[in-house]
Amino acid sequence: MAKTLYVIVPCYNEEEVLKETSKCLKQKCEKLIKDKKITKKSKIMFVDDGSSDETWNMIMNLCSEDSLFAGVKLSKNRGQQNALLAGLMTAKEKADITISMDADLQDDINVIDEMLEKNEMGYEIVYGVRSSRQKDTFFKRFTAKTFYRLLEFLGVDIVYNHADCRLMSKKALEALANYQEVNLFLRGLVPLIGYKSTICYYERHERFAGKSKYPLKKMFSFAVDGITSFSIKPLQMIMALGIIILLVSIIIMIYSLIVKVMGMVVPGWTFLTISIWFLGGLQMVSIGIIGEYVGKIYYETKKRPRYIIEEVIDE
Ligand code: UDP
Numbered sequence: 001m002a003k004t005l006y007v008i009v010p011c012y013n014e015e016e017v018l019k020e021t022s023k024c025l026k027q028k029c030e031k032l033i034k035d036k037k038i039t040k041k042s043k044i045m046f047v048d049d050g051s052s053d054e055t056w057n058m059i060m061n062l063c064s065e066d067s068l069f070a071g072v073k074l075s076k077n078r079g080q081q082n083a084l085l086a087g088l089m090t091a092k093e094k095a096d097i098t099i100s101m102d103a104d105l106q107d108d109i110n111v112i113d114e115m116l117e118k119n120e121m122g123y124e125i126v127y128g129v130r131s132s133r134q135k136d137t138f139f140k141r142f143t144a145k146t147f148y149r150l151l152e153f154l155g156v157d158i159v160y161n162h163a164d165c166r167l168m169s170k171k172a173l174e175a176l177a178n179y180q181e182v183n184l185f186l187r188g189l190v191p192l193i194g195y196k197s198t199i200c201y202y203e204r205h206e207r208f209a210g211k212s213k214y215p216l217k218k219m220f221s222f223a224v225d226g227i228t229s230f231s232i233k234p235l236q237m238i239m240a241l242g243i244i245i246l247l248v249s250i251i252i253m254i255y256s257l258i259v260k261v262m263g264m265v266v267p268g269w270t271f272l273t274i275s276i277w278f279l280g281g282l283q284m285v286s287i288g289i290i291g292e293y294v295g296k297i298y299y300e301t302k303k304r305p306r307y308i309i310e311e312v313i314d315e
């Protein structure tokens with residue numbers, strides 16, 4: 001049976017691309033409706049993330065011209081992740097499935113067909129993965145790669161080269177609604193939900209028009225958010241470092257005593273050297289212990305659901 005699809009598109013000052021994006025998405029959805037792959041109640045939902053240009057007016061016009069379009073307006077710019085979540089949570093009430101996409105047509109919209117097929121096969125979450133990033137600048141590719149590798153190293157469960165183009169079923173969205181955290185990093189959060197999931201590959205294009213809304217500063221703070229919202233490893237590394245320094249201090253101790261016995265030092269050198277290394281290590285271990293507790297507090301304050309039940313059989 002056909003399902004109701006909501007395509008969620010966060011937009012921040014996207015007046016230059018909105019016309020083309022809405023046209024392409026409209027064509028795609030109308031075809032899907034005609035082929036009875038999705039219901040007539042399906043919609044393309046634009047979320048205006050507090051834009052200062054004509055974006056919202058354009059969205060309002062689209063909505064008045066065609067009931068295929070829907071709009072959500074945030075009161076101010078809250079960032080792509082929050083805009084996306086706002087769209088998803090609004091759509092959850094009416095949609096059976098949602099697909100999120102950027103407004104700049106960088107994600108190939110033909111991936112929608114494959115995502116729908118995968119959903120038919122029973123997958124609750126389908127991650128869109130960029131098969132190549134040749135169209136991105138070297139800098140963007142390099143920073144992105146480093147970021148994904150670093151997250152992997154820190155033990156964050158993340159899908160490599162997956163941005164925010166993904167299909168989520170109503171069931172997955174309802175689970176996502178249980179996560180109350182404020183520092184939102186959906187790429188890290190969605191894999192925590194579990195459920196049957198898979199990936200779909202697509203080519204990443206160049207931005208259709210306009211400039212990237214992720215300047216270096218925003219990209220950096222997004223990366224820091226991604227790491228610090230999902231890993232307490234940096235805190236635990238302080239402890240490891242402290243232990244290493246304590247071990248080194250033993251070697252230094254032996255070394256400085258030998259040098260002292262051999263009479264090759266000025267008075268006080270041995271005492272100072274040993275003190276510096278030993279105290280340094282001790283302090284770092286102490287910070288590490290505090291870090292362990294801070295890490296626990298961090299997880300508690302997130303109030304993440306401890307589990308999500310997929311099914312209950314009780315007869
Ligand atoms: N975006 C948003 N709020 C922001 C920044 C970006 O809603 O504060 C949207 C933007 O309109 C676009 C998507 O997030 O639809 C991705 O942004 P962009 O294409 O500029 O990022 P890039 O592809 O360069 O990483």
Ligand code: MG
Pocket residue numbers: 102104106207212
């Ligand atoms: Mg983009």
